[in-house]
Amino acid sequence: MxxxxxxxxxxxxxxxxxxxxxxxxxxxxxxxxYRINRAADDAAGLSMSEKLRTQIRGLHKAEDNIQNGISLLQTADGALGEVTDIVQRMRELCVQGANDTYVEADREAIQKELYELSNCIDDILEYTEFNTMKILKLGEAYIDYKETVVGILPSNVTVSGNLQLAPFPALSTAVGVQYSFASIDFSSLQTAADVQTLIDTGFHTTCCTCDNKYNIRFVNNQSTPSMNVGRNPVFDVNISGITNGAGVVNAIVKSVNTNHYTRFMADPQNSSMLYIYDYRWGQTPDIAHNRGIVKPELIRTEAVIDDPANLQIQAGANAMQLIQMDLPTLSSAILGVDLLGVENNFIANNSLERVDMALEDLNGERSKIGALQNRLEYAYSYAENAEENQQAAESLLRDxxxxxxxxxxxxxxxxxxxxxxxxxxxxxxxxxxxxxxx
The missing domain is CATH 1.20.58 (Methane Monooxygenase Hydroxylase; Chain G, domain 1)
Structure with a gap:
């Protein structure tokens, strides 16, 4: 004891x-x-649990990102759906305008509606926004235009006065305010065979104050693919059945309306001579910038986007787990429906072809958006599933x-x-x- x-x-x-x-x-x-409240409770378990939490929180935010991407695509598709409806209406008007039961006043009314519908398309595409981003104009800064010469006038058809401003030699003083900067002489075409040498050739001209190239293409009443791209439109002139140069000049004057300052007229004293002029008084060609010129070349212009508009969706919890959304950059000009005409049956049918091509382009773009939206929805479903499974794993470790x-x-x-x-x-x-x- x-x-x-x-x-x-x-x-x-x-x-x-x-x-x-x-x-x-x-x-x-x-x-x-919690089973683990501090590192001492389970050091290895805490480390693994925190890494799982990192993934869980990242996946949760990725789900929000994907949902935002889906909302953006729905906004874009809604806008393109409205544009498609407008282009369908344009098609109806072109079909209507191709009917020769309508007089000139009727066709002018149709033309006015086509013009307003074209402006409406540009308004929709310009003002469609998501979080202040113009989602159908993202690639506008990267658009370039590739020009290719696809036809040259025969050598016997001469272009003269190019780059030179001069009063019309054969016009009355009543139209003295109008000035010509070029003429094209078709007088060498004396037969139907001579006229047929013009098929799939043409020329282009610009006004004195801009460099838009207005292309005149000669066709033989057959269906031809449009080359109209925005600022460099192509106007088809049907020369089927024409037997001389005067008929060619007459067909150009009747078929072509640029809705701009550049105009065409026949020489009153020589019906085989075509004058091309800027109807404004005192305009001077700007040679350095290719303004106020005529060249015997038919130009095909293609819109090329060097850096396509795309947005990246962070669809995962880790770096570079991205989904790229390629969005179209569109306008009425890129779609080819900005300069539709119904002045006569031939022009209306040519416009109808361009509208059909625009509808095909729109359907293709909407299909891409729909496919991308489905991809994002599957990505969202996967992120939800992954988050749930990792949450279950983290629960086993920490709860x-x-x-x-x-x-x-x-x-x-x-x-x-x-x-x-x-x-x-x-x-x-x-x-x-x-x-x-x-």
Missing amino acids: VIQHNMQAQNGNRIFKKVNREKGRESERLGSG NNMAESMMKFVSADILSQVSQSMISQANQNSETVLSLLR
């Missing part, structure tokens, strides 16, 4: 502290719902088993009470020593 060291009390105290620590740990787990913790807490609480009793019992041994000293 010793009094310096009460080993029973010390042992009871050690056990009491241990079970109280266990009781406190289980109490913390019960209160937080607390409440039943097990409650069992451990109760056990620790009982052991704590037992330890207290043992300490009390051990302390009573000191009283035994005192009884010996009485």
